Amino acid sequence: MAKYDETSIKILEGLEAVRKRPGMYIGSTDKRGMHHLVWEIVDNSIDEVINGYGNHIKVIINKDGSVTVADNGRGVPTGMHESGKSAIEVIYTILHAGGKFTEDGYKVSGGLHGVGASVVNALSKYMQVVSYRDGKIWMIEFENGGKVKTPLKVIGKSNKTGTIVKFLPDSEIFKNCNFSFTTIAERMQETAFLQNGLTIEVIDEADQKAEKYHYENGLTSFVEYMNEDKETLHKVINFTNTKEKIEVAIALQYTNTYNESILSFVNNVKTVDGGSHEVGFKTGITKAFNDYAKNNNLFKGKDTSLDGADVREGLTAVISLKIPEELLQFEGQTKGKLGTPIARSVTESITYESIKFFLEENKEVALTILDKAMKSKVAREAARKAREEARNGKNKSKIEKNLSGKLAPAQSKNPKINELFLVEGNSAGGSAKGGRDRKFQAILPLRGKVINGEKASLDELLKNEEINTIIHTVGAGVGQSFDASESNYDKVIIMTDADVDGAHIQVLLLTFFYRYMRGLIEEGKLYLAMPPLYKLDYGKKRFYAYTDEELAEIKNNNPGKCTIQRYKGLGEMNPEQLWETTMNPDTRSLIRININDASLAEKRVSVLMGDKVEPRKDWINENVEFTMEDDYRV
Helix, strand or coil: CCCCCHHHCCCCCCHHHHHHCCHHHHCCCCHHHHHHHHHHHHHHHHHHHHCCCCCEEEEEECCCCCEEEEECCCCCCCCECCCCCEHHHHHHHCCCCCCCCCCCCCCECCCCCCCHHHHHHHCEEEEEEEEEECCEEEEEEEECCCEEEEEEEEEEECCCCEEEEEEEECCCCCCCCCCCHHHHHHHHHHHHHHCCCCEEEEEECCCCEEEEEECCCHHHHHHHHHHCCCCECCCCEEEEEEECCEEEEEEEEEECCCCCEEEEEECCEECCCCEHHHHHHHHHHHHHHHHHHHHCCCCCCCCCCCCHHHHCCCEEEEEEEECEHHHCCECCCCCCCECCHHHHHHHHHHHHHHHHHHHHHCHHHHHHHHHHHHHHHHHHHHHHHHHHHHHHCCCHHHHHHHHHCCCECCCCCCCCCCEEEEEEHHHHHHHHHHHCCCCCEEEEEECCCCCCCCCCCHHHHHHCHHHHHHHHHHCCCCHHHCCHHHCCCCEEEEECCCCHHHHHHHHHHHHHHHHHCHHHHHCCCEEEECCCCEEEEECCEEEEECCHHHHHHHHHHCCCCCEEEECCCHHHCCHHHHHHHHHCCCCCCEEECCCCCHHHHHHHHHHHHCCCHHHHHHHHHHHCCCCCCCCCCC
16 A cells, blocks of 8 residues: 655645646536646636727637637736746736735726636646836746746837737647637627627638627627527517626527526636626516506416416526625635526626616516516416326326336336436337346337427427326426436436437437427536447457547557448447447447527527527538548448
């Protein structure tokens, strides 16, 4: 056993800690984490804009794989710091150092923790910072995770102000990753939406692409952008007010759909996990509509109020708060959830007062939205009643009879360990039933392609036999009545063939789950199975390859004669092979479905699965490379 005493305790100082545990600071070291480096540097430029300094940001993906972020803010301070180093060196090499911890530097900031710039430097092979300030152009260079390569020096004179940061991520930390123009452009467009009058340019020098974003009424444009592929019920409603030093800006619009889409931001930082401001908004808008309905005698019979989910059906809203430093509380370093308690009451009050005033001044729109909300209430209660009947009442035997002919249930009744495989076709279903672990794995074969949940109403979906079977198998309701905590399974796994038809079925199922069982995704319970593409036999030795790259690697590492089988479908695998490669928890790989960007997910589903052909065609032509290659020769 290795010795464990005082000599075993190691203190990681400064940027060394970041390089040792990068995931603690940027979430991951995959493509998402690498792009997070860009967001950290851009956030610093945004903080300048929010505080009234600068109105232009340029992001360049350079040919060598590095990224340059330039702004026309005040420029990074270059004077000597009390630590004995220049201020610019302190900012880019020392954790929790920056101008955002005093009221003098920034009144409002998203970069509260002061680790952004130094973390990017720590995870970069090379970084150059140029500061235009005090009539001079200053430059400092770093290498290998923040070590000074070129000390701070003056390289010219200029009356301009601003900062230019160029960095190259360390390939030893971020492997096989390239910056995505589309990912950066979409994030920068979102940023421009949130800051009226800001111009952001995104340039890809290698592929010679460029985009420029500028909005004078950003939140309204944001909502219009999100809803441009949907049927809307009225013009965008927007309002802004300030209370308790917190500025609240909100834009919203109802669509003729069944889903809500609420995005929230604080100091231009996306709060993907919501927080106190989202709670306040939801409470305020629900109270405003209920009060309006009561005051105008719109409730009938036993109806006395609308549920929050009813009021938010079909709602698209963007919430943007500006909170001063002394009040700002994020939960976690990634700043995904707002914790500021007072933000709830402030947002609720402003939302309630603004919506109440709008409804009183716009009776026709008010009645249109309330009619939709009341229909939602009726549908939700009918769905709840149907679910209760399905479990206990007259429809139970009919549903159980339908399931008994399809579902191969798990022996266990424990929803915390059970898995449901949705399998394409009876042939693959037969292999899956033969190869599974009956104790906790259930198999539900699907016949053909399911109905498109983006184009169909909930009534149409419920009439579809395959969808109806899935709903009752999962057992947690559907639509607004869906509750992921009531799911009969801890994992719902989509297992289809590795071909075009299989991919199409995946997309149709993902669309249905996103629209009508989103809680499965939000709770991390929805997965895609990863069956192998190839089987390689070298006599008694057998390998499975899941990608073309893995196939090439196996062949390179195992020279000699072999036979290669390209699996065109799950049914080509016998039960033992399917268990070994795709279903055994000890050896399989699964892709967990999650929603990293709510606005982007909403836009993608609307464009790719909606009624309009041209937006879908344009997106596919721009983002998909078509090839007929399928090279699995020896």
